[in-house]
Amino acid sequence: MTIPGFSTNFSAAHHQVRVHCVSELEAVAVVGEVAYARSRDSLPVTPRAGGEAMQLAGHRITICRKQPDGRWLLARDAHTLVPGGEPRIVRH
Numbered sequence: 001m002t003i004p005g006f007s008t009n010f011s012a013a014h015h016q017v018r019v020h021c022v023s024e025l026e027a028v029a030v031v032g033e034v035a036y037a038r039s040r041d042s043l044p045v046t047p048r049a050g051g052e053a054m055q056l057a058g059h060r061i062t063i064c065r066k067q068p069d070g071r072w073l074l075a076r077d078a079h080t081l082v083p084g085g086e087p088r089i090v091r092h
Contacts, residue, residue, distance in 0.1 A: 015048070016048060016049075020043065022043070023042075023060070025039050034064070038060070040059055040060075041056075043081065055083065056081040056083060058079050058080035
């Protein structure tokens with residue numbers, strides 16, 4: 001899947017801000033050829049030109065698929081980053 005303009009926009013944003021991601025791993029599971037990792041992330045995003053950092057926090061799920069040669073490749077990565085401090089925990 002290719003998202004038009006994603007690479008260009010991502011690269012331009014990377015030149016404007018510095019991001020430092022801190023992840024707390026909450027769970028990892030491997031089921032056959034598929035694995036997932038769930039984590040809680042905290043990201044200060046600091047303008048390279050100076051200024052106040054924005055704090056983002058949320059949860060992330062990363063899904064990988066095992067390839068025939070034994071390597072694990074990223075299949076999906078989704079997060080719930082929002083401005084603020086610690087991510088909320090929502091229980092159903």
